Amino acid sequence: MLEDSLSASTPVVTESGGRQIFAGLRVLDLSRWVSGEFCTKHFGDFGADVIKVEKPGEGSLTRRLGPFPDDVPDREKSALFLHLNINKRSISLDFSSATGRELLLRIAAKADLIVESFRPGTLERHDLGPEVLHTLNPRVVITRISAFGQTGRYRDYEATGLVLQAMGGPMNATGAADRPPHRKPGFLEHYTIGRMAAEASLAGLFAVRKSGRGAVVDVSGMEVLLAGADRRAPYLLTAAYAGVNAPRGVRSPHRGGSTFAGAFQCRDGYVVMYVTNPEFWSRFVDLVGEDNQEFRSTYRTRFDFDSAEEASKFEETARTWFARHSKFEVMQRAQAARIPLTAVFDIGEVFENPHFRERGFFVRAEHPMAGALEYLGPPWRMRGGWQLRHTAPLLGADTMPILEELGLDLNAAQSLRGEGVI
Amino acid sequence: MGLNAAANDGGAPLQGVRVVDLTVVWSGPGATMLLGDLGAEVIRVEAINRSSRGVSARVPGQPVVGREYAGYGFADRDPGDRPYDRSPIFNWHARNKLSVSMPLDVPEGRAAFLRLIERSDVLIENNTKDVLPKLRLDFDTLSRVNPRLIVARMPALGLTGPMSHYRGYGPNFNSLVGIQAMDGYADGDLMKAGENYHMDEATPADAAFAVMAALWDREKTGRGQLIEFAQAENVIQDIGEQVIGYQMNHRIPQPIGNADPVIFQDVFPTRDPNTWVAISIRDDDDWRALEAVVGRQDWLELGGTVVLRMKNADEIKQRLAEFTADKNIDEIVSWFQRTHIPAGEVMSELRVLKDPHLADRKWFQVRSHPRVGTHAYPGHPWRADGIELVWGRPVPAFGEDNEYVYKQLLGYTESEYQQLLASGLVSDKQLA
Numbered sequence: 001m002l003e004d005s006l007s008a009s010t011p012v013v014t015e016s017g018g019r020q021i022f023a024g025l026r027v028l029d030l031s032r033w034v035s036g037e038f039c040t041k042h043f044g045d046f047g048a049d050v051i052k053v054e055k056p057g058e059g060s061l062t063r064r065l066g067p068f069p070d071d072v073p074d075r076e077k078s079a080l081f082l083h084l085n086i087n088k089r090s091i092s093l094d095f096s097s098a099t100g101r102e103l104l105l106r107i108a109a110k111a112d113l114i115v116e117s118f119r120p121g122t123l124e125r126h127d128l129g130p131e132v133l134h135t136l137n138p139r140v141v142i143t144r145i146s147a148f149g150q151t152g153r154y155r156d157y158e159a160t161g162l163v164l165q166a167m168g169g170p171m172n173a174t175g176a177a178d179r180p181p182h183r184k185p186g187f188l189e190h191y192t193i194g195r196m197a198a199e200a201s202l203a204g205l206f207a208v209r210k211s212g213r214g215a216v217v218d219v220s221g222m223e224v225l226l227a228g229a230d231r232r233a234p235y236l237l238t239a240a241y242a243g244v245n246a247p248r249g250v251r252s253p254h255r256g257g258s259t260f261a262g263a264f265q266c267r268d269g270y271v272v273m274y275v276t277n278p279e280f281w282s283r284f285v286d287l288v289g290e291d292n293q294e295f296r297s298t299y300r301t302r303f304d305f306d307s308a309e310e311a312s313k314f315e316e317t318a319r320t321w322f323a324r325h326s327k328f329e330v331m332q333r334a335q336a337a338r339i340p341l342t343a344v345f346d347i348g349e350v351f352e353n354p355h356f357r358e359r360g361f362f363v364r365a366e367h368p369m370a371g372a373l374e375y376l377g378p379p380w381r382m383r384g385g386w387q388l389r390h391t392a393p394l395l396g397a398d399t400m401p402i403l404e405e406l407g408l409d410l411n412a413a414q415s416l417r418g419e420g421v422i
Numbered sequence: 423m424g425l426n427a428a429a430n431d432g433g434a435p436l437q438g439v440r441v442v443d444l445t446v447v448w449s450g451p452g453a454t455m456l457l458g459d460l461g462a463e464v465i466r467v468e469a470i471n472r473s474s475r476g477v478s479a480r481v482p483g484q485p486v487v488g489r490e491y492a493g494y495g496f497a498d499r500d501p502g503d504r505p506y507d508r509s510p511i512f513n514w515h516a517r518n519k520l521s522v523s524m525p526l527d528v529p530e531g532r533a534a535f536l537r538l539i540e541r542s543d544v545l546i547e548n549n550t551k552d553v554l555p556k557l558r559l560d561f562d563t564l565s566r567v568n569p570r571l572i573v574a575r576m577p578a579l580g581l582t583g584p585m586s587h588y589r590g591y592g593p594n595f596n597s598l599v600g601i602q603a604m605d606g607y608a609d610g611d612l613m614k615a616g617e618n619y620h621m622d623e624a625t626p627a628d629a630a631f632a633v634m635a636a637l638w639d640r641e642k643t644g645r646g647q648l649i650e651f652a653q654a655e656n657v658i659q660d661i662g663e664q665v666i667g668y669q670m671n672h673r674i675p676q677p678i679g680n681a682d683p684v685i686f687q688d689v690f691p692t693r694d695p696n697t698w699v700a701i702s703i704r705d706d707d708d709w710r711a712l713e714a715v716v717g718r719q720d721w722l723e724l725g726g727t728v729v730l731r732m733k734n735a736d737e738i739k740q741r742l743a744e745f746t747a748d749k750n751i752d753e754i755v756s757w758f759q760r761t762h763i764p765a766g767e768v769m770s771e772l773r774v775l776k777d778p779h780l781a782d783r784k785w786f787q788v789r790s791h792p793r794v795g796t797h798a799y800p801g802h803p804w805r806a807d808g809i810e811l812v813w814g815r816p817v818p819a820f821g822e823d824n825e826y827v828y829k830q831l832l833g834y835t836e837s838e839y840q841q842l843l844a845s846g847l848v849s850d851k852q853l854a
Contacts, residue, residue: 021639038659042628046635065684067667079670083662130807141808149805152782158764162680162687166700166768175607176614180689181698181768183680185604188620191660192627199627200804202634203460206435207809215808223785226774227803229452229515230623237510239771240786240798241497246771251617253491254511256482261593263602263612270612272597274590304486311488340590344612346674347600347664355585361655362665373669376662380632380651381580384639 020047021384025205028111029053029088032061034187035145035221036117037084038194039201043113044087045378045386051107051402052085052393056092056420059395060085069370076369076394080187085392086365086375091403092396093422095126100421104128106406109137112208113201117145120155130216141204142216145197149220159221161189168225170232170246177249192228193221252276258303260284263344264319266327270344273334278303283339288321367391396422434461434810439637440542442467443519446474448592448619449653450548450576451515452626457633458518459802461812462544465520465827467535468820470847473854475512475820477505497794506852507793507819514800517789521818522827523848526557530847535559536567537832543646544572544633548625548653550589551577561648571646572636574629578621580652592622592653599658600665606677615677624657627803686731688739689768690746692754698768699746699754703731711761716745789816821850 025048029040037052037060044050054060062084063075075081095104105128108114114133116123123129123144130142144150147159165171165183175182197219204215227233234254235246247253251262252274258281263270275284282300289295295317305311322330327343334341345353351374356362362374365388378386399422403413416422439462443454458464468474481501482493497508506512524538525531539545545564547554554560554575561573578595579586585598596602596618606615632649640646658665664675680688680700686709687702703709709725716722721741725731731738746754751767758765767773775798780786785801794817802811828834828842842848 021635042631065663067663067670067673069670071671077670078663079666080663083666148779149783152779154779157759157766158762159766160682160685160687160702160704160764162682162685162689162700162702163764163766166689166698167766170619171700172698172768172770174616176616179607179614180680180691182607182615184618184620185601185675185677186661186664188601188623188660192620192623195624195627195631196803199456199631199634200806200809202631202638203435204806204809205638206460206634207433207806210435211433211808213808215806217804217806217809219804220783223780223783223801224803226780226785227800228623229448229626230619233800234510234514235771236774236800237514237797238491238495239775241508241510241513242494242499243772244491244494247491249616250488250491253489254495255489256492257486257489259489259492262617263597263615265613270597270602272593272602272617274593276591306487308487335588338589340594342588342590342594342597344597344602345600346603347661347668348672348674350598350600350658351665351668353598355579355583356655359580359583359652359655373666376659376665377655379628379656379659380649382632382636382639382649383647385635 019384020387022046022048025049025113026111027051028107028114030114030116030118031145033117034062034080034084034190035194035197036115037062038191039143039145039197040088040115041084041086042195042198043201047384047387050088051398052088052090053093053095053104053107054090054395056094056396056422059090059092063395074369082367082370082373082392083375087387087389088393089398089402090393090396091399091422093399094420095128097419097421099416099419101126101128103403103406103416103421105136107402108133108140111137111140112205113141113143115143115145115197115201120144120146120150134214138214139208139212140214141201141208142214143197143201143204143219144217145193145219145221147221149223150218154222161187164189164221164225168222168232169228170230170235173231173235173246173248173253175248177247181248189221189225193219193224196224260318264322266322266325266330269327271322271327271330271334272342272344274340280339283337287334287337287339288318292317363388365391368394434812436634436637437461439463439544441465441544441546441633442538442542444545444547444549446548447476448622449625449629450546452622453629453633454519454546455515455517456626456630456803457544459811459813461810463520464518465522465538465542465823466818467524467526467538468521468852469525470523470849470851470853471525473506473852475506475509475852477509477512479504479506479852479854481505497797502793504793504820504851507817513794513817516817517799518812518814519818520823520827521820522823523821523850525847526559528847530842530845534828534832538827539564539567539571541831542568542571543637544574546574546576546629546633548576551575551581551586565646569646570640570644572633572640572649573646574633574636574649574651576625576629576651576653578653580655581650592619593617595621595654596657599654599661601657601661604661604664604675604677606679608677608679608681610677612677620660621653621657624660625651625653628656681735684728686725686735686738690739690743692746692751693748694751697751699751700766700768701742701758702764704764708763711763714761715757715763787813789813791815791817791819793817793819819850820852821848824848824850
């Protein structure tokens with residue numbers, strides 16, 4: 001379905017202006033899920049022309065997931081899609097048809113980067129595998145994102161974020177000792193995989209520059225998570241070095257004696273503390289023992305408790321102190337004392353927070369269907385960097401201009417539309 | 423020629439790029455690891471009087487109560503007389519990196535450092551925001567020495583704003599951007615959730631991406647630049663849908679444990695102790711496929727639609743747990759996967775080490791170093807045809823590359839170098 005009755009997304013002028021780093025780079029986005037769309041967002045937000053190919057009448061899978069305004073599903077108003085697809089263009093195109101495939105190849109012929117996240121073997125079944133694409137465009141980087149990689153015995157396994165976290169992430173060591181393993185919230189694992197795919201893709205563009213030959217990147221979600229700095233990689237190396245598994249229910253188990261970390265309940269919410277060395281420890285003991293000279297002198301320089309009972313007695317003193325104060329008060333006093341401790345903010349508190357407001361981090365922009373919303377600003381700041389040029393595209397909003405760029409005339413395009421190809 | 427250059431035939435994408443590495447802890451070192459994988463020559467500048475590897479030179483005594491795991495964490499459980507060369511806290515990210523001992527707070531060290539800056543492409547650091555200015559190594563100073571230099575700084579909350587001086591680690595900043603508040607068992611007690619290290623997970627790939635973007639830009643403009651990488655503003659991208667969703671409905675997302683708004687899922691016990699299987703029922707097709715695994719059961723009526731599955735979630739979980747509780751994990755996974763229902767073991771590290779799929783893909787890399795021995799190391803996060811990845815030396819011992827850096831790279835004469843060693847300012851032993 002072609003929705004040319006609606007105008008393309010409204011261009012937004014941002015104050016930073018100027019030529020962006022990836023201006024002139026062309027990216028073909030065949031992905032339909034968080035990881036692939038987050039990968040291509042890295043290029044679009046920094047200036048590349050990202051063409052998103054979406055199934056006519058259906059569009060990307062991320063359009064189906066919310067949040068939605070008033071919880072009413074609407075593929076043009078998915079917060080997930082709106083977030084992941086700013087600065088991209090959308091062509092609705094069914095490449096399972098011969099004509100559609102032909103059009104896809106014409107876009108691919110001009111692309112610097114192609115990103116896909118179908119199940120392994122899908123592109124090949126459409127006769128759109130890397131050999132075909134490289135014959136047509138020998139310098140293109142093809143980034144293939146999948147749950148378990150393009151080879152190996154789990155290649156065709158089905159996965160969700162939970163299954164990926166179970167097999168790849170540090171889930172076995174996350175949660176309470178006496179409860180089942182606990183996953184990270186939201187889509188965090190898919191974002192992790194997507195940004196690693198972006199890093200790989202850019203490395204590929206450098207490699208092509210050097211060699212003049214294209215590349216095929218195999219991103220296995222499981223392996224990305226296994227290599228993670230969220231402690232999974234060091235835990236794996238600990239197992240290889242010493243034959244032990246990381247325990248569940250011990251906060252920062254890899255840290256030695258002077259460690260006191262985790263979430264603690266205050267009067268009105270939580271704080272997160274990360275005391276990991278003797279200096280932080282002494283400051284922390286002084287703070288929570290402010291009314292207790294004996295506690296301070298006992299523990300100021302001592303953290304190797306004689307027994308589990310003594311450790312839990314120490315923790316009880318700390319908990320009691322936290323529970324007496326508000327989370328803001330605890331954070332301010334701890335930061336003044338140079339202790340790594342922060343309040344747990346919910347999304348609302350983040351959105352209103354003066355720090356992010358003063359930095360101009362949230363950027364307001366108008367979307368033709370979803371209206372005015374504030375989007376997340378630059379993930380990092382640099383010359384020629386992030387801009388919000390326009391909001392996410394309506395499904396197929398850029399079909400006609402893209403076909404024109406491919407050299408199709410209006411009549412040919414109209415007949416494709418009749419055939420349901422676009 | 424640096425070590426990396428010697429270790430490959432010259433085709434790696436960032437070969438010829440020299441990175442000065444002042445990173446500490448997790449996120450920064452993870453980023454320079456990725457740059458080293460791509461062939462950059464990453465030189466860790468380390469001080470003898472700081473434990474910048476996160477590992478003290480003091481040989482630990484008996485593990486303290488509740489922290490036994492940390493006590494085991496050395497190669498072959500032996501800290502040796504150089505624990506800082508043998509700890510996984512440092513060694514997981516140390517591949518391909520060079521180590522030079524260089525004190526930045528004395529004139530001799532500063533002079534050497536500026537000479538290194540002159541000959542480098544990138545400086546990367548993730549300290550609190552006042553560390554570089556205090557050392558009089560602000561961007562303007564560095565840029566005057568080398569206008570092509572790219573400086574990536576990663577203060578978690580940025581260089582400006584009322585909280586920018588806050589100190590903390592990954593879990594702290596996750597809590598300031600709304601991620602921690604979503605993370606917990608469904609009863610909402612965050613104290614039981616364990617720590618969320620997602621910011622440390624998020625930074626490395628994007629910091630490496632940002633540095634490469636600046637290199638890409640430099641090829642056109644000929645100029646270096648300052649990258650302000652506020653790690654909190656990067657990791658919050660990962661819950662962007664919640665930030666936009668909040669504006670739509672003013673609803674605060676709550677912890678939901680292993681559950682999902684539309685997928686029925688959880689982890690279930692198996693026959694063996696602390697061995698769990700994660701199972702997801704994504705849609706009605708998955709539910710229908712379930713019969714082939716569990717057989718004909720009355721309780722299959724409980725979950726024919728997504729609405730039913732959410733409503734009867736507790737009872738379905740109980741039934742599935744009864745099914746899995748007396749069975750072998752490998753059998754459970756293969757039965758579910760055969761019917762195309764997503765399922766996988768919650769893998770312990772020792773289980774991952776012997777995983778046959780990873781063996782098929784030759785993921786682990788076995789490497790040796792005289793100070794550490796021979797071990798399997800976690801592999802690269804991705805692989806490619808047409809992009810060369812480097813895996814040279816697994817670990818630099820502290821100060822292992824002093825001679826290369828001072829003499830070959832910076833042009834110190836033998837006697838000048840010997841003088842630095844004699845003065846005690848440069849050493850191959852960490853003292854802190």
